[in-house]
Amino acid sequence: MSPRLDARSKLLDAAARLFYAHGISATGIDAVIAEAGVAKMSLYNNFESKSGLVAAYLRARHEEWLELYRARLDASSDPVGGVLAIVDAYLDHAEAGYEHGFRGCGLLNAAAELPAGDPGRAIVAGHKAQVEDLLREHLESLTDSRQAAALAEQISFLLEGAISRAGLEGHSELLHRAKSLITSMVRAL
């Protein structure tokens, strides 16, 4: 493992923790390098700027979610399990022990503090669109493509709404309620 990659990943880990817990604007460069245990120049050797670090953070979080999803998908068998794998990826993420409390979806939170034209918002929008797309693919094995698309959108709304409300409450209970709701919707197909 190249030492450069090591410093880079330490920075991404630290940024993930601090950006999630305190927000992006509220987290300074100095806090990130202190948490990472790394020199300031290592940050600027690996990332163009703070915005570059933020963009890398958003992409890493998307990848992280995809890995949680794929692990759940591998453990499932039927299309219903595929849909629930997506829901469980949200739950796994919510319950991955946050030291400073659960605050909802890190990507939605990040988008919320980025201005209208910021490229980071496009990353988040793309992630959410991909989630809906994965839902639709699984549902197409359960019903016709019209209903699959409509249901994918509906489940996407339910999921994003549930994680937002759950983040406000500070725990994942509302996400579990959304899961049981979605489970019975999909089982009924």
Added chain:
Amino acid sequence: MSPRLDARSKLLDAAARLFYAHGISATGIDAVIAEAGVAKMSLYNNFESKSGLVAAYLRARHEEWLELYRARLDASSDPVGGVLAIVDAYLDHAEAGYEHGFRGCGLLNAAAELPAGDPGRAIVAGHKAQVEDLLREHLESLTDSRQAAALAEQISFLLEGAISRAGLEGHSELLHRAKSLITSMVRAL
């Protein structure tokens, strides 16, 4: 009208515009007073601190939503109209011509950049809980109280999810789709 109230409302107006468009941490005191056309001391005569201004902003936004809702409620007649008044309040808000683009729910966005214990998060959580409560009250005229509560939660998830996704897209189309979904759900009762 007392001059103190005038400066205070100019500050709240300016804060609402800037906090919504650029986020809270990204908006400095100086930007707020410049937008308001007011001296810095007028801010600190009317608000304890920036946090105080933020809390006032959150409360004002909640009140603003309640007024949109009440206006829609007055124009409706049956319980179905009551539920749709809530949805329309979201839509009215989304389409109230944002100069710098639609970025979703201002209260959710604000909560997203407040740390876990911040009192501002409680204001937002209370607002969302009240919305769900209003939904439940209308639905209790349409079905039994068990189903009303379940449906109120479900519609709350749909609404919050739709406005989050819509904010990422930058326009209100997804909210309209949520409205037609909710309309047929409630009409079927």
Added chain:
DNA sequence: CTCCAACTAGACCAATCTGTCTAATTAGAC
């Protein structure tokens, strides 16, 4: 007209922000 409270502009403060630079140290490849 007087008085008083709210307002004004702007200097000022200490702290923090992102980002740059340097000089010394480390560690892996050859």
Added chain:
DNA sequence: GTCTAATTAGACAGATTGGTCTAGTTGGAG
């Protein structure tokens, strides 16, 4: 063992942050 590229700690820059203070102006109520 040498060379090279990454890393280190920390000084430094200029801008900006939230907040305080002062001195002078404004405008409506009595």
